[in-house]
Amino acid sequence: MEKTGLIVSVISEFCYVKEANNNVIYECKSKGLFRHHNQRPLVGDHVDFIVQNNEQGTITKIHPRKNELYRPKIANIDQTVIITSLQSPNFSSYLLNKFLAIIEYKGITPIIVFTKNDLLAQDDDLHHKYLKWYPQMGYQTFILSNNVPSPSEWDAFKATLINKISVFTGQTGSGKSTTINTLLEQNLIKTQEISKALGRGKHTTTNNKMYEISNGIVIDTPGFSSFDLREFTPEQLAISYHLFTENSRFCKFRHCLHLNEPHCKIKELVTTEIIPTFFYNDYCKIMSELTERK
Ligand SMILES: Nc1nc2c(ncn2[C@@H]2O[C@H](COP(=O)(O)OP(=O)(O)OP(=O)(O)O)[C@@H](O)[C@H]2O)c(=O)[nH]1
Ligand SMILES: [Zn+2]
Known part of the structure; x- marks a missing residue:
């Protein structure tokens, strides 16, 4: 019988899937198929699965993710x-x-x-x-x-x-x-x-x-100290905060990094205290951390 559920834990090759609308958790294996497509089930995935016996099952489909x-x-x-x-x-x-x-x-x-x-x-x-x-x-x-x-x-x-x-x-x-x-x-x-x-x-x-x-x-997430900045580029950082995402398009230059560029909307918002100075200074510090590394 096919069911849908949510992966609540992944331990080695087993996924623990909580059935939608109840509290039963099934121990499931994912089909080898996913590995071939370089798709690994993650905690938080919505999946379809088939239950063979008792509380054991096989995951047949991973629904599209909204983020990971x-x-x-x-x-x-x-x-x-x-x-x-x-x-x-x-x-x-x-x-x-x-x-x-x-x-x-x-x-x-x-x-x-x-x-x-x-x-x-x-x-x-x-x-x-x-x-x-x-x-x-x-x-x-x-x-x-x-x-x-x-x-x-x-x-x-x-x-x-x-x-x-x-x-x-x-x-x-x-x-x-x-x-x-x-x-x-x-x-x-x-x-x-x-x-x-x-x-x-x-x-x-x-x-x-x-x-x-x-x-x-x-x-x-115990013992987890900070997110990995490795995949982050300066251009992405420049539009990361919602205030930056919304306002970067008013900067004179496309891909403005809000550092030394003239007519920068973000720096204007710092001057008018919509964005506090400490927030902007931290931004510059993170930016230099990113660019030094490159
Ligand atoms: N005074 C005070 N101490 C707190 C408060 N919240 C947590 N602590 C103490 O801070 C210490 C660390 O708390 P944890 O909950 O273990 O911190 P954690 O973020 O889970 O740490 P990791 O598991 O290492 O990532 C413990 O000694 C807690 O008792 C608080 O609101 N007031
Ligand atoms: Zn700018």
């Missing part, structure tokens, strides 16, 4: 939650903006979650200098603490996860796992650690961990 990431290997991501700690490790706008560039360039919606708000002193000017700018630039932003959770802020954050495939990313130690645990502990939400459902707990350390939260899938 290489590190971690995941397809059809709806959004990436960038977990950014305000202290220990210290806030780095440069690191956050690097994440944003890659995520936005791939057409994936970013959600910024600032964690460890409890460690920040009342009079800290981080908010004034940096944090307040992100929502002003149009980013969905949450300021949270796992130690002193504020219910309304957490509820608003949880609502963004409903029915979505969300990848949690961020610097190591920023609080990805802790934030997922806080979500799991809040009993209003339906939870299931998919790797547990697979009964293969011992494999989970080598894999991204997946959870069902708010009827969506949340993927943790």
Whole structure:
């Protein structure tokens, strides 16, 4: 019988497929066919599969992907939650903006979650200098603490996860796992650690961990420090952020890199404080990192 489902885990040659509209997970092999076409099933793939016996099956078709990431290997991501700690490790706008560039360039919606708000002193000017700018630039932003959770802020954050495939990313130690645990502990939400459902707990350390939260899938990427910039060109970086994508066409020069070119719309937006100076300076730093490498 042919079914459709979602790949929730890939462990060596096996794919674990959650059947659409229920919680049954089938252990499936993919037909050798895919290998010949250089097509490998990924977590997040929507697939057709045939069940032979019990909970074992064969994947017969991988549906077209709307996007895919290489590190971690995941397809059809709806959004990436960038977990950014305000202290220990210290806030780095440069690191956050690097994440944003890659995520936005791939057409994936970013959600910024600032964690460890409890460690920040009342009079800290981080908010004034940096944090307040992100929502002003149009980013969905949450300021949270796992130690002193504020219910309304957490509820608003949880609502963004409903029915979505969300990848949690961020610097190591920023609080990805802790934030997922806080979500799991809040009993209003339906939870299931998919790797547990697979009964293969011992494999989970080598894999991204997946959870069902708010009827969506949340993927943790432990020990994953930053995205790979290798596939990024300066021209792509120049149109990566949504404000840059929308406004680059008003630059005088096509393929303007917004550095020393005259009549650059992006630099004009910096002057008028639509784009904050620190954001632009980080952009220049990422750009020089890209061009030095070439
Ligand atoms: N004070 C405070 N500590 C936090 C908060 N969130 C996480 N932590 C602590 O920060 C440390 C790192 O958190 P993790 O959740 O392990 O970080 P991670 O991003 O999953 O790290 P990796 O698995 O290495 O990628 C732990 O000691 C947490 O207890 C917070 O909101 N406030
Ligand atoms: Zn420009």
